[in-house]
Amino acid sequence: MTVESLPTFTRPARQRWESIPADIRQRLLANVWCGQCRHGVTITNFSGTVKGGDLLLVGKCAECHGDVARVIERA
Numbered sequence: 001m002t003v004e005s006l007p008t009f010t011r012p013a014r015q016r017w018e019s020i021p022a023d024i025r026q027r028l029l030a031n032v033w034c035g036q037c038r039h040g041v042t043i044t045n046f047s048g049t050v051k052g053g054d055l056l057l058v059g060k061c062a063e064c065h066g067d068v069a070r071v072i073e074r075a
């Protein structure tokens with residue numbers, strides 16, 4: 001799944017996301033804490049918004065399909 005195919009990013013979130021190198025983006029997506037699984041999981045079906053200057057990704061755990069979120073602070 002590539003972020004380019006996702007329509008669910010707001011414009012500022014997309015700009016922020018695309019400023020992150022692809023390998024780092026991949027690492028961020030593959031290591032999101034899931035409170036149900038209690039370990040790092042891959043986030044799927046995610047959307048992106050910018051909140052308080054931070055990029056916020058909200059989506060589903062690839063393993064249990066629970067809600068997960070990841071905040072990516074401004075570098």
Ligand SMILES: [Zn+2]
Binds near residue numbers: 034036037064
């Ligand atoms: Zn999970």
